[in-house]
Amino acid sequence: MFSSFPADPPAIREPLHAPVAQLVRDGVTEGIHYGSVVVLGGDGQVEFQLGDIEAAFYPRSALKPVQAVAMVRAGLPLDGELLSLAAASHSGEERHLAGTRRILELAGATEDDLRNVVDLPYDPVVRDAWVRAGALPSRLAQNCSGKHAAMLYTCRLNGWPLDGYLDPGHPLQKTVAETVEDLTGQRIARVSVDGCGAPLFSVSLHGLARAAARITTAAGGTPQARVADAMREHAEMASGSGRDVAALMRAVPGLLAKDGFEGVEVAALPDGRAVAVKISDGANRARIPVAAAALARAGVDPELLTEFAGEPLLGGGEPVGRMRPVRALDPVASPARA
DSSP: OOOSSOBOOOBOSOOOOEEEEEEEETTEEEEEEEEEEEEEOTTSOEEEEESOSSBEEOOGGGGHHHHHHHHHHTTOOOOHHHHHHHTOOOOOOHHHHHHHHHHHHHHTOOGGGOOSOOBOOSSHHHHHHHHHTTOOOBTTTSTTHHHHHHHHHHHHHHTOOSTTTTSTTSHHHHHHHHHHHHHHTBOOOEEEEOTTSSEEEEEEHHHHHHHHHHHHTSOTTSHHHHHHHHHHHTTTTSSOTTOHHHHHHHHSTTOEEEEETTTEEEEEOTTSOEEEEEETTOOHHHHHHHHHHHHHHTTOOGGGGGGGSOOEEEETTEEEEEEEEOGGGOGGGOOSOO
């Protein structure tokens, strides 16, 4: 079971990653991706691990559900689509922009109050259409704008200054840090700055999986349950049309999942089973096949995960191989199916 008191921070060291996936072309291993994987059982115990699950690392956007929980604990009244957007790495679709505008309106703020970076939409199709229309990069279009708008709303509700809301010493970010330590069960090892400009908290892969499990097993109506429900019910708001993380939540009943840059994926089921994956070189092509294999190791029916086995490797336009998880992650070796 989980302790009520955060443990010491994870060690800052070069992670001892292990091979987690192979790129195989016509029976020959053409490439190997290293990384780390952890699978937790419903009792919170580690049932499977590969690589280094205790070294300090940056979860990147996979930590957004925890940040959203912190804001709900601080009084953020959002639910449904808008709460899902508050935990999103969105694609920049019109629904994401409209939702962010709505959160800003509720906060009595404008796009000028946002302090995330200026960027084009994340989704390639949306981005191309944006450029063709002559639209410029903006804070609204950047994939973290929903989270930043929710941060402004949380500040407004608490009487905290909007200026400096990204400073680690700001009351908002102190609240987020406390929630990170509470849900991961460990002290933060180091604070950096994420790509969007928000504070980025270093924990362990084990701690990230533990946080996801605590969110999905929380009692109904709690901040954790509200975030989990919103993201599962509005998966496309937390990501976008055609995104693999949304498809994964639709495919596996009750699953909460979140991706992060640099090859991070976390997922948890309502009974507390959870997995977390870090691909050492940040390769997106290995992230979802390894995560799917880890979910099979956790007991999810492999038939539900077939579409996440990885894109075929093409030669001359024809399939000649694919990305495949290493044998230790073979779904055939997984425990009893869900």
